[in-house]
Amino acid sequence: MSDTPKTPNTDALDAQLDTELDDLLAELAEHRATPGLATRIAAALPAEPTPWWQEPPWRHLLSPWKSAVAALLPLALGIALGASIPATGDDDSWNDSLLGLAVIDETSSGDLGLFEEVTP
Amino acid sequence: MDSDPRPSEPDDVALMHAIAQQDRNAFAQLMGRHLDRVHQFAVRSGCDRASADDVAQECFLRVWQRAGSYQSGRGSVRTWLLGITRNLTIDRARREQSRPEGSAVDDPELDQMANGAASASDTLARAQRSEALQAAIAKLPERQRSALILCQLQGHSQADAAAIMQTTSDAIESLLGRARRQLKKALSTKAGTTP
Numbered sequence: 373m374s375d376t377p378k379t380p381n382t383d384a385l386d387a388q389l390d391t392e393l394d395d396l397l398a399e400l401a402e403h404r405a406t407p408g409l410a411t412r413i414a415a416a417l418p419a420e421p422t423p424w425w426q427e428p429p430w431r432h433l434l435s436p437w438k439s440a441v442a443a444l445l446p447l448a449l450g451i452a453l454g455a456s457i458p459a460t461g462d463d464d465s466w467n468d469s470l471l472g473l474a475v476i477d478e479t480s481s482g483d484l485g486l487f488e489e490v491t492p
Numbered sequence: 493m494d495s496d497p498r499p500s501e502p503d504d505v506a507l508m509h510a511i512a513q514q515d516r517n518a519f520a521q522l523m524g525r526h527l528d529r530v531h532q533f534a535v536r537s538g539c540d541r542a543s544a545d546d547v548a549q550e551c552f553l554r555v556w557q558r559a560g561s562y563q564s565g566r567g568s569v570r571t572w573l574l575g576i577t578r579n580l581t582i583d584r585a586r587r588e589q590s591r592p593e594g595s596a597v598d599d600p601e602l603d604q605m606a607n608g609a610a611s612a613s614d615t616l617a618r619a620q621r622s623e624a625l626q627a628a629i630a631k632l633p634e635r636q637r638s639a640l641i642l643c644q645l646q647g648h649s650q651a652d653a654a655a656i657m658q659t660t661s662d663a664i665e666s667l668l669g670r671a672r673r674q675l676k677k678a679l680s681t682k683a684g685t686t687p
Contacts, residue, residue, distance in 0.1 A: 393679060405544075406544075
């Protein structure tokens, strides 16, 4: 509270300010949010995932196939990678096993009898 | 201002349960009841209208995301909403410490009133008084301002305001008394400088 002693004048002024303050506050009490704000807020809500019972049925028919493909994918990838990786190091057994049929016995003369030696 | 539910409509608590189940219609209904009040709190707390829009959007987004955590035993939905709004405005004020003076009265309605009625001097004078009051409200300490908005502008009881601000009714009464004294002082100063 103010320390100044109250006089009839200050009382009247105080009452007048009280009235004015109440009037102005009553005006400020009327308030409307920005038009369209509610629509904007509703549109900004995160989209909810579609429940499974509202999805088209063909998606569920496809799902076992998708699962099978997904399961086989690593195997197929492994085979493809394995075939393309060259042998490294001294161990040629892996390479030999793949090329076994094509190994030529170097101890033989090499003459497979396919060509006749022609003497000039 | 916001409307209370009609007898045939679900109350706020029922709407909150529905919103927790991601019911968008219930969300729209609840927002229709409380958006004006939430927006008003933000504007009168010193936000311009664009910032108040953001505060209101953030507030209702939290409602959508956290409706399941609302406990009716701890207070009304309105109390919960305004508590969220108050926290958001405090956070925003902290982030915008460099807010220029007078931005709190950036109110298109007031501008329209001032411009459209320029010929009527008394209306213009009243608009200026209203502007001065809004500036004075914006300068009040946060707790005084919140108590004033809740009780004097939005018509909450002191007990409701105490619940929103997590304090006592006595403290609210004291805050209101101090706020009114500050505002009357601002108005009398303004009157003294107005020719």
